[in-house]
Amino acid sequence: MVQANEHLQAKSALPCALSVTYRMTSPSTVLTEAGTLAVFGFGAGAASSEDARWLRVPLECFDAPAPLEAWQVDALVTHGRHDKLRWSAGGGWLFAAIEWDERKTGNIEDAARLAYDSLRRFMRTRDERHVLRIWNYIADINLGEGDAERYKQFCNGRASGLGDFFAEGFPAATAIGHHHHEPVLQIYLLACVDEGVAIENPRQTSAWRYPREYGRTSPGFARGMLMPARDALAISGTAAVVGHASAHEGDVEAQLNETLLNLEALLATADMPAGFDTHSPLKGYVRHATDAARVRELLQRRLPGVPVLLMHGDVCRRELLVELDGWRFR
Numbered sequence: 001m002v003q004a005n006e007h008l009q010a011k012s013a014l015p016c017a018l019s020v021t022y023r024m025t026s027p028s029t030v031l032t033e034a035g036t037l038a039v040f041g042f043g044a045g046a047a048s049s050e051d052a053r054w055l056r057v058p059l060e061c062f063d064a065p066a067p068l069e070a071w072q073v074d075a076l077v078t079h080g081r082h083d084k085l086r087w088s089a090g091g092g093w094l095f096a097a098i099e100w101d102e103r104k105t106g107n108i109e110d111a112a113r114l115a116y117d118s119l120r121r122f123m124r125t126r127d128e129r130h131v132l133r134i135w136n137y138i139a140d141i142n143l144g145e146g147d148a149e150r151y152k153q154f155c156n157g158r159a160s161g162l163g164d165f166f167a168e169g170f171p172a173a174t175a176i177g178h179h180h181h182e183p184v185l186q187i188y189l190l191a192c193v194d195e196g197v198a199i200e201n202p203r204q205t206s207a208w209r210y211p212r213e214y215g216r217t218s219p220g221f222a223r224g225m226l227m228p229a230r231d232a233l234a235i236s237g238t239a240a241v242v243g244h245a246s247a248h249e250g251d252v253e254a255q256l257n258e259t260l261l262n263l264e265a266l267l268a269t270a271d272m273p274a275g276f277d278t279h280s281p282l283k284g285y286v287r288h289a290t291d292a293a294r295v296r297e298l299l300q301r302r303l304p305g306v307p308v309l310l311m312h313g314d315v316c317r318r319e320l321l322v323e324l325d326g327w328r329f330r
């Protein structure tokens with residue numbers, strides 16, 4: 001009896017805390033530390049490693065040398081590969097990633113459908129079945145007009161690959177265009193044994209309710225996701241979208257200010273402390289490299305001391321010049 005009870009207590013203590021940090025060190029250093037769930041390098045200059053927990057994100061960082069991003073848990077971590085997928089798990093958390101070369105399928109819609117289908121089928125084999133956060137990095141995201149724009153085709157393929165997998169609610173997400181010479185769709189996610197709390201932004205129309213003009217398939221994502229222990233908020237890609245409309249076309253500074261208003265509203269809705277601090281790692285995606293210095297200067301003024309990784313990436317609407325995502329830890 002006592003043993004059974006202890007077992008239940010141990011179970012309900014899951015998941016353990018998750019930390020997300022930027023580190024100026026080598027992948028091998030982080031990968032040998034206890035509890036490392038995933039390590040991300042950014043851009044062509046990033047090191048390579050055969051470890052399943054290592055992922056090179058195809059976005060160039062405006063800071064050289066670029067730091068690494070480390071996800072760490074206070075638990076034993078196991079990792080492996082499953083077809084095209086790589087994964088790691090420990091302490092109630094799961095990292096999974098897939099890279100799909102579009103040249104194998106011919107178009108982005110099929111690539112997204114097949115990649116999401118693989119992820120969905122893999123997730124069925126796991127106890128960490130609640131997907132809390134997803135990142136999507138897509139080549140030439142704004143190529144094509146109207147419904148033929150690649151981002152919109154990606155949305156179609158994502159929805160058909162997912163089927164009813166997110167019927168209970170969408171995770172927080174990011175979808176950003178990359179400029180790598182290989183047309184690779186990269187998707188990675190964080191999942192957990194326990195469910196989180198999806199947060200919407202009162203200043204923004206929920207993405208799944210976007211009107212038809214933004215595409216045949218509304219993007220399926222929540223504006224933010226509170227972690228199961230309510231100790232951290234994962235913040236989706238956030239840009240100068242007010243209601244469902246893009247604001248401040250052509251003005252990167254006004255777009256950034258609007259984005260910061262969106263983030264403040266999201267934190268308030270999630271009942272998280274206002275503002276960001278030194279433990280709130282953010283990413284900034286900037287469309288035009290010529291805007292990077294200006295964006296960095298504005299962020300240093302508005303968010304002093306906050307770790308921000310500034311990267312060259314295209315927001316999924318071509319009029320949007322900058323987007324932020326990241327974490328707020330309580």
Ligand code: 3EB
Nearest residue numbers: 173174175219221237241316
């Ligand atoms: C927006 O607010 C910007 O398709 O998964 C942000 C985050 C955006 C996620 C996605 C898209 C996605 O609509 C675009």
